[in-house]
Amino acid sequence: MSxxxxxxxxxxxxxxxxxxxxxxxxxxxxxxxxxxxxxxxxLASIAAAGALGSRSRVAVATxxxxxLGSACMQRALNGLAEWPLASAAAAGPEVVVRGSxxxxxxxxxxxxxxxxxxxxxxxxxxxxxxxxxxxxxVARGDAAPRLRLLAxxxxxxLAGRLGRLLGFDARFRWRHAVAALDAHEVRAVGPPxxxxxxxxxxxxxxxTRGAESLPSTERSLxxxxxxxxxxxxxxxxxxxxxxxxxxxxxxxxxxxxxxxxALAGPALRRLGLRGRLMGGLAVLVVFGTMARWEPxxxxxxxxxxxxxxxxxxxxxxVGVRVLALAATALLVADPFLLHxxxxxxxxxxxxxxxxxxxxxxxxxPGPAWLREPLGVTLGAQTGVAPVLIPVFGSMPVxxxxxxxxxxxxxxxxxxxxxxxxxxxxxxRPRLPAFAGALQLPDQLLLRYVEAVxxxxxxxxxxxxxxxxxxxxxxxxxxxxxVQVVRARGGRLRHDxxxxxR
Numbered sequence: 001m002s003x004x005x006x007x008x009x010x011x012x013x014x015x016x017x018x019x020x021x022x023x024x025x026x027x028x029x030x031x032x033x034x035x036x037x038x039x040x041x042x043l044a045s046i047a048a049a050g051a052l053g054s055r056s057r058v059a060v061a062t063x064x065x066x067x068l069g070s071a072c073m074q075r076a077l078n079g080l081a082e083w084p085l086a087s088a089a090a091a092g093p094e095v096v097v098r099g100s101x102x103x104x105x106x107x108x109x110x111x112x113x114x115x116x117x118x119x120x121x122x123x124x125x126x127x128x129x130x131x132x133x134x135x136x137x138v139a140r141g142d143a144a145p146r147l148r149l150l151a152x153x154x155x156x157x158l159a160g161r162l163g164r165l166l167g168f169d170a171r172f173r174w175r176h177a178v179a180a181l182d183a184h185e186v187r188a189v190g191p192p193x194x195x196x197x198x199x200x201x202x203x204x205x206x207x208t209r210g211a212e213s214l215p216s217t218e219r220s221l222x223x224x225x226x227x228x229x230x231x232x233x234x235x236x237x238x239x240x241x242x243x244x245x246x247x248x249x250x251x252x253x254x255x256x257x258x259x260x261x262a263l264a265g266p267a268l269r270r271l272g273l274r275g276r277l278m279g280g281l282a283v284l285v286v287f288g289t290m291a292r293w294e295p296x297x298x299x300x301x302x303x304x305x306x307x308x309x310x311x312x313x314x315x316x317x318v319g320v321r322v323l324a325l326a327a328t329a330l331l332v333a334d335p336f337l338l339h340x341x342x343x344x345x346x347x348x349x350x351x352x353x354x355x356x357x358x359x360x361x362x363x364x365p366g367p368a369w370l371r372e373p374l375g376v377t378l379g380a381q382t383g384v385a386p387v388l389i390p391v392f393g394s395m396p397v398x399x400x401x402x403x404x405x406x407x408x409x410x411x412x413x414x415x416x417x418x419x420x421x422x423x424x425x426x427x428r429p430r431l432p433a434f435a436g437a438l439q440l441p442d443q444l445l446l447r448y449v450e451a452v453x454x455x456x457x458x459x460x461x462x463x464x465x466x467x468x469x470x471x472x473x474x475x476x477x478x479x480x481x482v483q484v485v486r487a488r489g490g491r492l493r494h495d496x497x498x499x500x501r
Contacts, residue, residue: 012058013324019062020328023069024335032078035071042068065328073335080178083133085121085162089179092163096122097181100155100192102134103292105148106231112144113137115177116156136165136172139183146186151201152292153192159185174339200289203422204229210424211417213436218446224250225410225446226417228291237450244456245381245399246406249449252291253346254300259414260287261304277312281305295343299350302326319354323347344387352383377403385463394462402456406449413445 027035045064049057085095099118107113114137118130137158139147150156160183165173169180192198204227211222220232230238230250241247261268264283268276284301291297303326310317317325327347330337337343353376361368361375381399388395396402420442424435 013321013328015058015062016065017324017328017331019065020069020331021338023066023071024073024331024338025069026066027070027073027335028077030070030074032081033074034078035074038067038071038074042066042071068332069335072332076176076335079133080173080176083131083178084128085123085130085179088123089162089164092161093123094159095162095181096157096159096187097130097135097162098122098155098157099130099132101150101152103152104229104231105139105150107144107148109148110140110144112139112148114139114147114150115172115175116158116181121162133178134176135162136169136177136180137183138169138180139186141184143183143186146189147183150189151204153194153197153201155188155190155192156186157188158183159187174336176336196285196289200286203286204290206425207418207421208425210421210426210428210435211439211442212428213424213432213439214443214446217450218443221250221446221450222417222421222442225413226252226256226421228252228294228297237453240450240453240457242457243396243398244402244453244459245396246402246449246453246456248345248349249406249410251342251346252294252297252300254296254303254350255410256291256414257284257287257297257300257304259411259418263415263418273312277308280308295337295340296346298330298337299323299326299343299346302330303350320351323350323354341387341391345384348383348385348387349380350383352379352381355379356382373404373408377407389463396456396459397461397463398456398459402452406452409445409448413442413449416445417442 027038042064045060045067049061049064052060097116097118098120099116102115102117105112105114115134116137117132117134119132121128121130137147137160139158139160143158143160147156147158158181160181163180163182165177165180169177172180192201207226208219208223211219214222216232217234217237220230220234221237223229223231224233228251233250238247238250241250261280261283264279268279268283271279284304288297288301303322306322306325306329307317310322330343357372357375357379359375360378361371364371364374377400381395381403385395420438424438428435
């Protein structure tokens with residue numbers, strides 16, 4: 001499907017998504033509230049849209065999505081403001097909290113951060129239900145290394161001082177953190193209660209154990225490529241990937257999801273149509289839990305689920321339409337995703353590839369094997385530029401050549417890395433030498449990507465906002481000149497055409 005036709009097919013979902021985003025922005029400005037009126041109005045508008053004609057249906061449904069977005073954001077903000085210890089947190093009381101880790105801890109040896117979903121809080125000899133709210137735990141001293149060894153889902157009992165989210169930590173409110181806990185003691189730990197989380201953690205351990213024969217830098221890069229876990233990547237290497245525009249390679253994305261589904265494909269094809277859908281969704285859930293449901297994983301998994309469901313219903317959908325439907329569902333479930341840079345970058349790159357890559361590839365000179373990856377890279381970078389430049393101030397010029405050199409090896413690296421990680425983890429206790437041999441291709445590919453990142457980071461040039469506007473202006477001028485030349489050429493050929501005898 002061409003870009004214009006794909007846009008026309010997705011026009012309805014795109015309009016609805018726009019209404020939802022506008023509503024979320026309005027809800028944020030209105031502030032915390034239960035918003036029952038907006039929620040009821042949204043449900044009534046969406047229900048009424050089904051009984052109207054096509055044009056009226058889209059308009060009424062867009063109004064309903066705007067009201068729904070406003071209600072969802074206000075209710076989410078209200079959840080941050082209203083919880084059992086909201087007023088007490090300002091006084092900074094000493095408390096003991098019990099809960100489970102909502103994600104993997106991050107940080108160094110002496111200071112570790114982790115989001116913890118707390119069930120109960122002991123304060124002044126009394127136990128208070130916490131409503132499973134999320135708090136940001138900042139552990140220092142002896143508590144830091146012990147907390148750092150834990151994984152998402154592990155149960156913990158922590159002692160510390162409760163307080164408000166201040167300064168740098170205030171950004172965690174967009175990850176639903178209601179307060180901060182300055183933890184000085186880890187009193188008890190336990191395994192996850194959820195069977196799904198236990199399975200995902202075992203599979204993560206299996207993959208990472210299979211890569212133990214790799215050098216430390218390559219081992220940490222492998223965890224980033226396969227699972228999005230960059231905690232062990234040295235700061236210097238992280239800076240090289242950032243300065244060369246290759247940071248997205250260390251985040252799980254749609255490509256990873258596609259490869260995982262492809263690996264599960266032989267088993268899924270043995271099932272019926274319904275079995276394939278259920279099995280594919282199960283694979284997405286397990287892999288998403290392994291990758292900790294980062295924003296890019298949410299976007300990719302939601303798009304894959306929409307595509308599989310559409311195929312099951314006999315109404316295949318691709319490209320921008322699937323992206324719009326997936327983004328709408330995710331923002332209704334969690335409007336705070338609109339403040340996630342990772343989510344916005346993931347959506348921008350996907351939209352850029354779907355809309356711009358085909359026309360760019362068609363207009364570029366050269367063979368198809370060069371034009372197509374160049375079109376994809378240019379489309380993706382154009383899609384993420386409106387997010388990258390305002391947030392980070394600029395975009396590296398080396399991004400395009402670095403991605404053209406590095407991205408082609410990501411597919412083989414991901415597929416072989418998953419296979420060698422699982423196989424190596426299984427056979428390593430008995431055949432450590434063979435497990436190490438399985439990792440040799442991974443090591444070579446990882447060193448190649450790292451070398452590309454280091455070389456790209458040495459290019460000092462970057463495009464800021466003024467440079468981006470200048471490039472857009474030059475591009476528009478060139479396009480206008482080309483159109484004028486083509487129009488004049490067409491008229492000239494028409495004027496000099498020899499009439500038939």
